[in-house]
Structures are given as C-alpha cells and as structure tokens.
Amino acid sequence: MTFRPDLDPVGGSLLLSALVALLPLATIFVTLGALRWKAHVAGLTALAVSLVVAVLAFKMPVGLALLSATEGAVFGLFPIVWIVFTAIVLYQVTVVSGRFEDLRAVFNIISDDPRVQAILIAFCFGGLLEALAGFGAPVAITGVMLMAVGFSALRAATVVLLANTAPVAFGAIAIPIITAGNLTKIPYTEIGAYVGHQTPVLAMFVPLFLVFLADGRRGLRQTWPIALVTGVAFAVAQWISATWVSVELTDIIASLVGLAAAVVMLRLWQPEGRDAALERMSEEKREERAGMTEEQRAQLPSSSDAPAATHLAPSRIAMALFPYLLVIVIFSLSKLVSPIKAWLASTDVKVRWPGLDGHVLNAAGKVNGSTVYTFQWLSSPGTMLLISTVIIALVYRVSARDTARQLTETAHKLRFSILTIASVLSLAYVMNLSGQTITIGTWIAGTGAAFAFFSPVLGWLGTAVTGSDTSANALFATLQQTAAKHAGIDPTLLVAANTSGGVVGKMVSPQNLTIAATAVGLLGRESEILRRVIWWSLGLLVVLCLLVGLQSTPVLAWMLP
Numbered sequence: 260m261t262f263r264p265d266l267d268p269v270g271g272s273l274l275l276s277a278l279v280a281l282l283p284l285a286t287i288f289v290t291l292g293a294l295r296w297k298a299h300v301a302g303l304t305a306l307a308v309s310l311v312v313a314v315l316a317f318k319m320p321v322g323l324a325l326l327s328a329t330e331g332a333v334f335g336l337f338p339i340v341w342i343v344f345t346a347i348v349l350y351q352v353t354v355v356s357g358r359f360e361d362l363r364a365v366f367n368i369i370s371d372d373p374r375v376q377a378i379l380i381a382f383c384f385g386g387l388l389e390a391l392a393g394f395g396a397p398v399a400i401t402g403v404m405l406m407a408v409g410f411s412a413l414r415a416a417t418v419v420l421l422a423n424t425a426p427v428a429f430g431a432i433a434i435p436i437i438t439a440g441n442l443t444k445i446p447y448t449e450i451g452a453y454v455g456h457q458t459p460v461l462a463m464f465v466p467l468f469l470v471f472l473a474d475g476r477r478g479l480r481q482t483w484p485i486a487l488v489t490g491v492a493f494a495v496a497q498w499i500s501a502t503w504v505s506v507e508l509t510d511i512i513a514s515l516v517g518l519a520a521a522v523v524m525l526r527l528w529q530p531e532g533r534d535a536a537l538e539r540m541s542e543e544k545r546e547e548r549a550g551m552t553e554e555q556r557a558q559l560p561s562s563s564d565a566p567a568a569t570h571l572a573p574s575r576i577a578m579a580l581f582p583y584l585l586v587i588v589i590f591s592l593s594k595l596v597s598p599i600k601a602w603l604a605s606t607d608v609k610v611r612w613p614g615l616d617g618h619v620l621n622a623a624g625k626v627n628g629s630t631v632y633t634f635q636w637l638s639s640p641g642t643m644l645l646i647s648t649v650i651i652a653l654v655y656r657v658s659a660r661d662t663a664r665q666l667t668e669t670a671h672k673l674r675f676s677i678l679t680i681a682s683v684l685s686l687a688y689v690m691n692l693s694g695q696t697i698t699i700g701t702w703i704a705g706t707g708a709a710f711a712f713f714s715p716v717l718g719w720l721g722t723a724v725t726g727s728d729t730s731a732n733a734l735f736a737t738l739q740q741t742a743a744k745h746a747g748i749d750p751t752l753l754v755a756a757n758t759s760g761g762v763v764g765k766m767v768s769p770q771n772l773t774i775a776a777t778a779v780g781l782l783g784r785e786s787e788i789l790r791r792v793i794w795w796s797l798g799l800l801v802v803l804c805l806l807v808g809l810q811s812t813p814v815l816a817w818m819l820p
Contacts, residue, residue, distance in 0.1 A: 260320055263620040264694025266701050268317045277702035279316050280695035283309035283686055284724065287769055291786045298773050298785040299675045302682030309686050313693035324689060326615040330632055331688030335681040335770075337634065339395065339726070341641035343680075343774050344673060346399040349648045350560070351665040353582055356655035361579035363407050364571050370525050372533040373540055374473045374482045376408045378466045378489050381422035383518040386493070387587065389426040390510030395726070395774040396640060398423055402778040403560040409537060410473070411544045412559060412779040417791045418472050420766040420775050424799065425462035425493065427728050427762045428454050429501065429509040431640070432594040435728040435761065436506055439736040439754050448506055452820040453755035455501020455509065458762055459494035460806060461799055462513075466490040468795065474536050481532040485524050492520030502820055507595070558672060559780035582651045589643050603638035610634055619692050622701075627692060629733075676777040679785075683769045687725040696724065700735050704742035711746075712808030714739055714753045718760025719800050726770030728761035748811050752819065756807040763799040766792045 269276040287305035290296040296304070306328065313319040313327075353359040366376050381401050388397035398419050405415035428435055429451070436454060440447025466486035471479045479486075496516035500509040548556060571579070592599050609631055611617070616630040636642065652662045690696045700717050704710055717739065721731025732754075739757045743750040765771055772785040781788065809815040 260323070261618050261620060262319055262323050263624060264317060264319075264622050264692075264697065266622055266694060266698050268694070268698075273698070273702050273705065276316075277699050279312060280690070280698045282312055283690060283695070284720075287683075287686070288789075291769065291772075291789050295786040297675070297783045298769060298776070299679040299682065301786075302679045302686065302769060306682045306686045306689070309689040309693075309695065312695060313689050317693045317695060317698075319693040323615060323618060324693060326612065327619070327688045327692040328685040330612045330615060330630065331685035332681040333632060334688070335684030336677065338639040338641050339684065339770065340673070340677050340680050341639060342396050342644065343399050343641075343676070343777065344669060345641045345644035345648060346396045347403075347673070347778060348665050348669050349582065349586075349644055349651065350400060350403050351669060352648055352652050352655070352657055352662060354560070355661050355665065356651075356657050358579055358582075358655055359407060361571060361575050362404070365576055365579050366408060368571065368576075369522060370529075372482070372530055372536065373409045374470045374478045374536055375485055375521070375525070375530065377405060377410070377418050377422075377469050377473045378486060379518065379521060380404050380408070381419045382425065382466050382469060382489065382493070383514050383521065384583070385419060385422050386426040386510055386514035386517070389423060389430040390432070390508075390514060395771060396644065397426075398771060398775050399778040402775055406560055406779055409540045409544065411540065411547045412781050413547065413784075413787060413791070414473065414540075414543065416775040416779045416781060416788050418469055420771065420788070420792050421472060421795055422465060422469055423771075424762050424766060425458070425465045426510040426514065427722075427765050428458050428758045429497070429506065429513075430728065433506045433509065435732050435758050438729050439732040439758060442733065442736045443740045443750070443754055445740070445751055445754060449751050449820075450755050450758070451506030451509070452502045453751050454758050455498050455506075456818050456820060457755060457759040457803065457806060457810075459498045461762070461803065462497060463490045463494035466493075474532075474539065477532065478536060481536075482530040484528060485521060485530060488524045489517050489521045493517035555780070558782055560778070578655075581654060582647065585650060586644065586647050589647055590640070593638070593643055606637040608634040608636065615692075622694060622697050629688070629691060672782070673777055675782055676773050679773045680770050683726065683773075687730070690724060696721070697738065700738050704738055708746050708748065709808075710742055711748050711753065711756075711811035712804050714742075714756040715760030715763075715800060715803045715807055718757035718762075719764035719796075720760075721757070722761035722764035723768050726765065726768040728758060728765065731761040731764070732758055749819075752807065752811060756803075759803055759807070760800065763796050763803060767796045 267273050267276045283305045286308045287301050290301035310324050313324045314321055385397040385401040402415050402419045436451045437447045439450050466489045470482045470486050493513045497513040500512045612630045619627045621627045717735045718731050721735050722728050735757050736754050739753040740750040743753040772788050776782050776785045
C-alpha cells in the first residue's frame with residue numbers, strides 16, 4: 260500500500276486541518292510546561308496523539324504509522340542518544356582522572372568571575388563545539404562545565420540552552436544551510452550569506468542575556484562591557500565569515516574571535532561584584548541540593564565544591580585543555596579534510612526501512628526520502644567523541660575498568676532520557692511522514708506577502724519538533740521557496756529565515772531539554788527548564804520575525820548581501 264499525505268484531510272478548511280495537526284505539539288508543550296509531567300511520559304503521550312491523528316485524521320495506514328514511529332525511535336537512539344551518551348562519558352572520564360579540577364583553574368586564570376565564565380564556556384566554547392559537533396553535544400558538555408565553576412543545575416541548564424542559539428544555523432560545519440541549498444538548488448553560499456545577515460543581530464545580545472540569567476539585573480549592570488564586547492566580536496566575525504570567507508567555518512571563526520576579544524577585554528577591564536555573585540550562586544546551589552531527594556542528588560554530575568586553583572604550571576594547563584583540544588582536532592579532521600570526510604561518509608550504511616521505504620510519498624507525489632535510515636556507525640559525532648574518550652583515558656591513565664564503569668553508570672543514568680528522546684523523534688517522524696507537519700507549514704505559508712513576517716515561525720516549529728535545524732530545513736526549505744515565489748518575495752530570504760527561525764526554536768525542543776536536564780542531573784525536571792527558556796525563545800522569535808519581515812521591504816532590504 261502506498262500513502263500520499265493529504266494537506267487538507269479535514270476537508271474544506273486548511274485552518275482546521277492545521278489545528279488538528281498541531282494537537283501532538285500542543286500535547287507535549289501542555290504536559291511538559293503546564294502539567295509538569297515527566298518528559299518521557301509527555302513524549303510518549305504526544306507520540307500516541309500523533310499516531311491517532313495520523314491514522315484517524317490523515318488516513319495513514321496503521322502499519323505505516325507504526326513503522327514511521329519505529330524509524331524515528333531508532334534515529335533518536337542513533338545518532339542522537341549516542342552523541343549525548345559519549346559526551347557525558349567523556350566528561351566523567353576527565354572527572355575520574357582528577358584533571359577536571361585543573362580545567363576549572365584554567366577558566367579561573369582567564370577570569371574568576373562566574374558570570375564571565377558563563378560567557379567563555381557556554382557562548383564561546385559552546386559555539387566552537389556546535390560548529391564542530393552539534394546535535395546536543397555542546398549543551399551536554401558545557402552544562403556540566405558550568406556546574407563545575409559554581410552554577411546550580413537549573414541555572415546551568417538554562418544558560419547553556421540560551422547560549423546554544425547563537426551558533427546553531429552554522430552548526431556541524433553549516434550542515435543546516437548546506438541541506439537547504441541541496442533541497443532548493445539555491446547555492447548554499449548565498450543562503451549562508453543571508454543567514455549571516457540575520458543571526459548575528461541576535462548573537463550580538465546573547466552574552467548580555469547570559470549574564471542576566473546568571474546573576475539578574477545586578478550581574479548585567481556589572482558585566483555588560485565584557486558581554487557586549489564578546490557579543491559584538493562574535494556577531495561581526497559571523498557576519499563577515501558567512502558573507503565573504505566561508506559558510507562552513509563561520510562558527511569556528513566567530514567563536515575564536517569572540518573568545519579572543521573577551522581575553523583582550525579582560526586584560527584591560529575587570530567586572531565588579533565577583534565575590535557577591537559567587538556567594539549568591541553558592542547559596543542557590545545549596546538550596547537546590549537541599550530540596551532534592553538522595554536519588555536526585557545521586558544524578559548530579561561528579562564535581563568538587565572546593566575552590567579552583569589560581570595558578571597552574573604550563574604542563575598542567577595543557578593537560579587540562581587536552582580533552583577539548585583533542586575534540587576540536589578530531590572533529591576538524593573529520594569535517595574539514597576532504598579525503599577523511601569522504602572516507603568516513605563511505606562507511607555509512609543506508610537502510611531502506613522495511614515495509615516503509617517506497618510506500619510513503621510526499622505531498623508532491625514523489626517517494627519520501629526520509630524512509631531511508633543512515634547508520635553512521637563511524638562518521639557520527641558520537642563515535643568521534645568515543646574515540647576522543649578512549650585517547651583521553653589512555654593519556655590520563657584512567658584504567659579500562661574505571662572507563663567501563665563510567666560507560667555502564669552513564670547508560671543507567673540515561674535510561675529515561677533515552678526513552679524521552681526516542682519518543683520525541685518517533686513523534687517527529689510520524690508527524691512528518693503522515694503530512695501533519697507540512698499541513699501546518701502550508702497553512703502558515705498561506706498569508707501571502709505578510710508571510711515574510713511569519714516565515715521564521717516555520718523554522719522555529721520544525722526545530723522545536725525535531726530538535727534539529729537541519730531537519731527543519733529538510734521539512735520546510737522548499738515550502739519557503741515556493742511560498743516566496745507565489746508572494747513575490749526573494750526565495751533566498753525566506754529559506755534563510757527558516758534556518759534562522761530554527762536557531763531560537765532549539766532551546767525549547769523536548770530533545771534538547773532532555774539533553775540539558777540529563778547532563779546537569781535534573782532528569783524528570785524538564786518542565787522547569789522549559790518554563791525558564793520558553794519566553795526567551797518566543798521573544799527572540801518575535802524579534803527575528805520583525806527583522807526578516809522588514810528585510811523583505813525597503814526598510815531593511817539594505818542589510819541583505
């Protein structure tokens with residue numbers, strides 16, 4: 260049996276069809292944000308709703324709907340869970356070795372102010388990790404690093420999720436933009452240049468938002484110069500690189516320039532209020548731990564509350580930075596050296612999903628390519644992180660037994676996260692293959708010339724559902740292109756807007772929320788994190804909608820390349 264999605268299954272009302280298609284998303288946001296259910300329960304409930312909608316409203320055969328869910332679950336396990344798992348194991352190995360305390364000291368040498376460290380770790384270093392790895396690895400790694408320098412678990416999760424917005428569009432060597440280019444046949448360098456004239460406007464202010472999240476208005480008042488300098492340096496570098504240098508290297512260049520600007524600024528100026536900020540954070544951390552059960556405290560990442568050293572020998576600094584320099588080197592080789600990149604890609608195994616491949620068409624009547632699962636057993640960022648972990652364990656002289664124990668303990672700790680991520684990706688696949696997602700997008704795209712103001716919403720929605728800006732572009736890039744042509748708007752602008760919209764949608768993705776919660780030891784408290792970041796996400800989305808809408812008019816058309 261072959262299934263072709265009907266964009267208006269309710270009949271005669273695209274609006275009503277779109278509202279029905281939105282039920283699974285409404286379910287997950289209401290159960291997580293309002294009812295405060297456990298993330299895995301919310302995910303499974305929303306999955307069930309998506310299956311009911313797919314079968315009853317969109318007339319998808321039950322067998323195909325269930326097979327769509329299984330493919331999504333497997334994709335959630337590999338590569339998504341695999342990346343999170345290996346990122347946390349890497350961190351745990353550094354803790355067991357005792358070297359992680361030296362890393363705390365390295366950041367203390369640059370600045371012993373935790374609010375500045377939030378910028379250096381979550382924004383600059385996190386941006387570098389997003390540039391190379393993506394897929395949740397920056398959130399997992401930088402979240403535990405912030406806890407190590409004094410942040411409470413909930414504040415660390417919130418900060419890293421907001422910080423992860425700035426580099427997402429150009430993440431994993433610009434794969435979201437390259438994907439959009441491949442689908443629309445618009446040169447990806449042109450799309451990247453347009454994105455480079457949108458996301459830097461947000462990135463410029465992200466460090467200011469981070470210090471506000473870290474220490475409120477007082478922290479913003481005391482640290483705004485370093486936050487502004489870092490944000491402006493990152494944004495200018497992102498703008499220049501995306502436009503004239505290299506789309507693929509944009510985030511690498513921007514993160515390093517932002518870090519360098521911060522270091523130079525700190526040589527010339529130091530913020531006030533460091534001791535008071537540390538005391539407030541310590542008190543918050545004590546209160547957070549006091550409110551936890553013994554089981555919840557056991558989920559927290561291993562770290563020491565002892566003050567970090569203020570002086571280190573150069574050899575110890577090098578060894579402390581070794582794991583992360585190694586990650587950068589390995590990912591750079593695998594992503595930037597063409598022969599290695601091609602060889603790794605050649606090891607991927609394409610699996611035509613049994614019973615599904617060839618039986619599901621897209622809205623245009625062509626065979627849906629999403630039914631072919633790619634098993635990246637060697638080229639996955641998770642495998643790169645595992646290779647890094649093995650090398651780190653050897654260099655740090657962590658025994659095979661201790662390394663194996665970290666593997667098993669992390670797997671046990673992640674058991675509910677695994678279920679959550681698998682259910683969310685199942686939900687995404689069911690919605691995509693049954694036509695629910697494209698129905699929502701088509702309805703939004705029906706606003707005519709005003710669509711320019713709403714186009715980032717599609718990217719936000721796609722990333723919120725799938726947890727991936729790349730997937731959001733795979734869903735909506737061609738729709739944006741078609742809608743733009745019908746409305747007389749520059750297609751490149753709206754395809755870029757889809758990518759930029761995904762940037763601010765990632766922080767509310769259930770998948771990313773679970774990654775953050777798991778990394779900092781707050782499994783089951785994803786709803787608390789969501790309530791802290793949802794308004795940031797929506798606020799930035801409104802700003803982006805206004806920016807793109809005005810770029811489609813003479814008011815801000817001058818901003819475009």
